[in-house]
Amino acid sequence: MTRSITSRLFKFLPWLALAAIVFATVSPIRLRPQDFASVDVDRAGAFAVMALLFVLAYPRQWLLCALLLMLGAGGIELLQFLSPSRHAHLDDAAVKAAGAAIGCLVGLMANRTISRFRQPATA
Numbered sequence: 269m270t271r272s273i274t275s276r277l278f279k280f281l282p283w284l285a286l287a288a289i290v291f292a293t294v295s296p297i298r299l300r301p302q303d304f305a306s307v308d309v310d311r312a313g314a315f316a317v318m319a320l321l322f323v324l325a326y327p328r329q330w331l332l333c334a335l336l337l338m339l340g341a342g343g344i345e346l347l348q349f350l351s352p353s354r355h356a357h358l359d360d361a362a363v364k365a366a367g368a369a370i371g372c373l374v375g376l377m378a379n380r381t382i383s384r385f386r387q388p389a390t391a
Contacts, residue, residue, distance in 0.1 A: 282321035289314050293344050297353045311360060312367030315341060319368040323375025327383075330376050337368035 292300055292314070303310065315337070322333045341364035348354035 278321075278325045282318060282325050285314075285318040285321055289318060290344060290347065294347045294351050294354070296351060308363050311363045312370070315364045315367030316371035316374070319371025320375045320378075321371075323372050324378060327375075327379040330372060330379065333375075334369065334372035337372065338365040341365040341368055 305313070319333065319337045322337065323330045326333055342361040345356045345358075345361040345364065348356040
């Protein structure tokens with residue numbers, strides 16, 4: 269039962285991250301979270317974490333996750349046209365897509381490492 273709850277949590281977290289990114293992207297600029305990192309680091313970092321969570325939650329679909337998240341970076345950027353205080357830029361989408369790619373690669377490496385520990389040692 270504990271594994272089922274953990275599995276559900278791991279499948280919920282990436283979708284929560286996606287919702288937070290969409291909110292931060294589409295909401296008025298004054299509602300955007302502020303921190304000390306540059307805007308590009310924020311963008312890439314958010315997409316890397318989200319992609320990592322998706323690949324960890326769906327390890328067999330890592331390639332599909334990578335493709336959808338990198339394409340989705342452009343789609344999410346285009347959502348900024350819905351907000352009058354925001355402006356979509358191709359270079360922002362590229363930074364987000366690069367973050368997604370990095371997150372997917374880290375997730376793939378993590379899944380491969382985890383699977384090695386789960387496999388029984390052969391005599």
